[in-house]
Amino acid sequence: MLQSNSSHGSVWEVFTQKKSGQPYQHVGSLHAFDKEMALDHARDLYTRRDKPSGLWVVPASEIIAVSPGDGAPFFDPSDDKVYRHPTFYEIPEGVTNL
Amino acid sequence: MEFQKKLHEFQQYIDAEEKIEPKDWMPDDYRLHNIRQISQHAHSEVIGMQPEGNWITRAPTLRAKKILLAKIQDEGGHGLYLYSAAETLGISRDEMIEQLHAGKAKYSSVFNYPTLNWADIGAIGWLVDGAAVTNQLSLRRTSFGPYSRAMLRICNEESFHQRQGYEIMLKMVKGTPDQHEMAQDALNRWWWPALMMFGPHDNQSSRTTKGMLWKIKRASNDELRQRFIDKTAPQAEFLGLKIPDPKLCWNEASGHYDTAEINWEEFNKVINGDGPCNRERMEHHKNVHAEGAWVREAAAAYATRKEV
Ligand SMILES: [Fe+2]
Ligand SMILES: [Fe+2]
Ligand SMILES: [Fe+2]
Numbered sequence: 548m549l550q551s552n553s554s555h556g557s558v559w560e561v562f563t564q565k566k567s568g569q570p571y572q573h574v575g576s577l578h579a580f581d582k583e584m585a586l587d588h589a590r591d592l593y594t595r596r597d598k599p600s601g602l603w604v605v606p607a608s609e610i611i612a613v614s615p616g617d618g619a620p621f622f623d624p625s626d627d628k629v630y631r632h633p634t635f636y637e638i639p640e641g642v643t644n645l
Numbered sequence: 646m647e648f649q650k651k652l653h654e655f656q657q658y659i660d661a662e663e664k665i666e667p668k669d670w671m672p673d674d675y676r677l678h679n680i681r682q683i684s685q686h687a688h689s690e691v692i693g694m695q696p697e698g699n700w701i702t703r704a705p706t707l708r709a710k711k712i713l714l715a716k717i718q719d720e721g722g723h724g725l726y727l728y729s730a731a732e733t734l735g736i737s738r739d740e741m742i743e744q745l746h747a748g749k750a751k752y753s754s755v756f757n758y759p760t761l762n763w764a765d766i767g768a769i770g771w772l773v774d775g776a777a778v779t780n781q782l783s784l785r786r787t788s789f790g791p792y793s794r795a796m797l798r799i800c801n802e803e804s805f806h807q808r809q810g811y812e813i814m815l816k817m818v819k820g821t822p823d824q825h826e827m828a829q830d831a832l833n834r835w836w837w838p839a840l841m842m843f844g845p846h847d848n849q850s851s852r853t854t855k856g857m858l859w860k861i862k863r864a865s866n867d868e869l870r871q872r873f874i875d876k877t878a879p880q881a882e883f884l885g886l887k888i889p890d891p892k893l894c895w896n897e898a899s900g901h902y903d904t905a906e907i908n909w910e911e912f913n914k915v916i917n918g919d920g921p922c923n924r925e926r927m928e929h930h931k932n933v934h935a936e937g938a939w940v941r942e943a944a945a946a947y948a949t950r951k952e953v
Contacts, residue, residue, distance in 0.1 A: 568664030568790050601666060630712045631719075636808040639815070642883050644876035645808055 556580035560610060561589045564601035571603055579604075659860050664790040667733035675859055678852070679789050680734050681750070682861060684741045687727035688752035690720050692926050696760045697769060705763060712809050713766065719806070723799050730791040746931055753777075754912060755838045757920030764817050764824075764831035770810015772832075772839040772877070778803045779873045780843065788860040811880065818884050832881065833889045840904075841912045843870035874902050 555578040562571040574593045579585035585604040594602065613621055629635050638645050652672055658665075665671055694717050701717070704710035728738055744750035755773055760766065778800060785796045817828035844866040847853055856862035864872075878895075881888050892905035914920065 564666075567662075568793055570794055600663075628711075628715055630708075630809075631715050631802075631805055633804040633808050636805065636812050638808060638811065639883070642811070642880055645811055645880065 556584070558607035559585040559589070559604045560607050561593050562603040562605070563593060563599040565597070565599055567600040569600075571601060576607060656858075659788050662860075663788075664793060665788055666790045674855070675861075676734050678856060678859065678861055679792065680731055680736050682856070683727055683731040683734075683789075683792055684736070684744070685751055685753075687724045687731060687741070688745050688750055689756065690724035690727060692752045692930065693756045693773075694720050695926055695929060696756055696758070696922075697766060699760050700763060700766050703763070704766075709813075716770070716806055716809060719802050723795075723802070726795040726798060727792075730789075730795045733791050742934065746927070746934075748918065748927075751916060753842055754915040754920060755842050757915050757922045757926060758834065758838050759922055761834075762827055762831070764813070764827040765835070767810050767813030767817060767828065768831035768835040770806055770808075771814055771880070772810075772835050773842070774803060774806040774810060775877060776839045776842045776873050778807060779869055779876075783864045783869060784862075786860075786863045792861075814884055814886075818886065828884070829886050832886050836889050837907065837911075838915075840870055840874070840907055841915075843867070843873070845909070845912075871901055874904060878902050 557578065557580075558576050559579055560576045561574050563574050564571045577585065577588045577592055579588050582604065586602065589602055589604050651670060655670065655672065655675075665675070697713060697717050697720075701710060701713055704713050728741060731741065732738060741750065745752070755776075760769070781796050781800050781803065785793060785800060787793045787796065814828055814831075817824045844850060847865045847867045850866055853862065853865055857865065874893075878888060878893065890905050892903060894903055896903045915923070918924075
């Protein structure tokens with residue numbers, strides 16, 4: 548599954564959680580030969596300033612991606628549904644907590 | 646006592662408002678408590694699609710139909726977020742569905758009442774989603790990270806659910822006398838089931854104590870119920886509708902509304918499987934799940950034959 552694609556090992560994507568409870572965010576990628584090495588490198592490379600509350604490394608080859616540039620109207624269905632937003636509904640003055 | 650020490654540290658971590666992540670050490674009870682609560686929450690979202698789904702084909706306008714479809718699709722999505730959050734604790738989707746079908750996992754009793762006419766769709770959005778969101782706003786601060794993040798997402802999406810319901814109620818009360826009466830009748834039938842959504846009184850609820858200690862629950866059943874009543878009573882007044890509680894009145898001294906007692910006999914009956922629609926809801930879920938088996942089998946077979 549994980550072939551090293553060069554003499555530098557394979558590519559891993561790195562995600563950190565800045566504060567306890569927050570979602571993990573992508574911060575960048577790195578090269579490593581196995582998961583322990585990937586974690587060590589991720590620590591050294593991406594957490595030199597602030598200590599995060601969590602760190603994930605994921606083999607880049609395992610990530611399936613789509614972007615708007617891919618042509619097909621992949622995200623189109625979400626464009627035209629204004630009624631999914633609360634501002635679509637008129638709530639008379641005097642009504643609170645809605 | 647290695648365990649006692651770990652437990653003590655765990656509690657300190659929670660008391661410091663830190664969130665627990667799936668790979669962190671946690672006591673088995675904490676894991677089980679979360680699995681039970683999150684999976685039952687997920688089941689409620691999914692079963693909750695049925696009473697509203699009953700009116701999709703009969704929505705009065707195309708506008709109303711599109712809104713209702715979008716809302717029900719959201720509820721399905723909420724179920725999926727929550728199943729995924731529960732799965733991070735080591736239970737599988739199949740196990741959760743099995744527990745639901747075996748009657749071992751419950752779902753909110755409110756979804757065992759029938760939707761008799763269009764005004765019920767208004768009342769559900771206004772009252773049932775209103776009660777659900779009162780609970781969910783509080784759960785954004787729950788101590789289990791994936792649950793807390795699912796709640797944030799859900800609360801954002803819920804913001805139109807209650808409004809669309811209230812809008813229906815507004816239209817009904819401004820309509821013909823018959824429509825006004827339908828709105829009042831819907832409120833009469835949904836008010837008490839909505840209050841029951843918050844569960845038994847605090848002194849009757851054995852799980853509350855541990856749930857609060859571990860900050861899985863952030864406010865007690867009675868506290869949340871009162872919060873809901875206090876914000877909903879003025880909304881009913883604005884509609885010119887009467888909440889079906891002869892004792893309901895504003896208490897200047899306490900700063901809250903006083904209310905009559907809930908019919909707990911009815912609550913127990915419905916939560917234990919004997920409400921007006923329990924059998925129908927469960928049977929429908931089982932049937933649809935069984936009818937979908939070939940899709941899961943075909944997808945699995947296809948996946949073995951191609952590079953995934
Ligand atoms: Fe819901
Ligand atoms: Fe929902
Ligand atoms: Fe909702």
